[in-house]
Amino acid sequence: MLHKYFSWSEARRFYAIGLPIFIAQLSQTGMTFADTAIAGQYSAEHMAAVAVGSSVWVPVALLGIGCLLALPPLSAQMVGSGKPEKAAHLLRQGLWLTLGLSIVLMSFFYMASWKMESFGLEPEMARVSGGFLRAIMWGLPGFMLFVNLRSFLEGFARTRPAMIIGLIGLTINVPCNFIFVYGKFGMPELGGVGCGVATAISFWVMALSMLFYVRRDSKNTCLQPLFAPLWRKASSGREGHGDGKVEMQPRFDAALVWRVLRIGTPGALALFFEVSLFALSAILLAPLGTVMVAGHQIALNFGSLAFMIPLSLCMTVTIRVGRCLGAQQVERAQLVARTALILSVAFALAIACVTVLFRQEIVRIYTDNPEVTALAIHLLLFQAAYQVVDGLQVTGIGILRGYNDTRIISAICFIAYWVIGLPLGFVLARTNLLTPLMGAQGFWIAYIAALGFGALCYLLRVRFLHGLTPEAALGRVRR
16 A cells, blocks of 8 residues: 555655755755854844845745746656757756846845835844845856756756755855955955855856856767757757757747746745745844844744755655656656655654754854844744644645646745735734734744645645546646
8 A cells, every 4th residue: 555655766766866956955055054154153233134135135036046947847848758859948948037037136136235224124234234135146147047057957867966066156155255254365354245245156156167067068978969959059940960850949939938937937936925924024023133033043044954855855856747747657746746745744853853952052053142042942943843834835836846737836825925924923923913922933833824724735736636637637737
């Protein structure tokens, strides 16, 4: 009976594909960890300012990056269907999207950076958080370029390059933080603003490293025919390719760009709704003082590190489900989904135990301020409590993306985070309507409620998809 719900062979594939993804994601989140920890050692005020600046940067940047999340499942489906040459053409359209989205989002960040006092911040905190935004925004095009190239390789289940390059980015980020935050080697002492400079540099190092890898791989591996369309001028008509003929695609394919946006935008909105709940909570807590924001930020930052495990599982199940559906293996795709859900619960329970047992040691990494330490240790108990529902909901999202069934994701996220989570969190944290004012603890209770609602809805949707006939399930993928 167990073999209908869990597959050890798929679990091993999750390990082989997902471990490099996990390390790559961990290295990227490690940059945020380094920003928070180093800014916290510089001063609690600068850490709070970086937290507020990140609260603007993260949800908006993920809104743009989320539009590209259609690329991995689409690429995997093309490979699974035996048409891998289309993946290179898909990558080119992702590059066009990167250019357009970068221009729009960087303009927004620049304007927002001069309006930070409107969030109720003190003048110095507003200055630092605005400077952080103006620095880190220059890294956005680089990071989106990295995501494009990574998505192309993930379609072939090649996840190790992103892992290696992610580690390179983290290796660059940590010393750059020290250099620009504290003003070493003749650089100006920028405090929290230096965290933005260091992260922007790291993003471009990652992008250029990935571009170099893809360029080199296109010349030295058997995938050369697939990479080649990226470097030669596109043309109309037909060209010989191997033993057959393939149709040359236009440099800009409006229909494919629209398909990527149509599939990716709901997921992008879902990311925005989710992350904005966490981001706005830091902004709404700002009037309660630096200690409240700093303690809350420590719990959030460690939570983002722990989240890399379910997020990696989410990305892996998207690749595997997309690959199986591209090969028309519907029953295998269902087994992959069930295996991922079981693994998500197991990992979540392990993370929760580690968080509870070592919460004091975790907080000491960030700060030695006794007031901030006491609050953060308390909030980590709530962070541990929501691990299971968080793991289930993000794994459910990954399964739905594998099916290209993304429209419902944004609707569920909007209700969960902005209809339930944000209002409930504000009422508990900032008012006495339901209970005496709870501060940051109120938002963590709201997080658990919102994530629980989302997890339930995603699991019901996955159950609906698994109840479809194979023909109906494949028809949804082709739309």
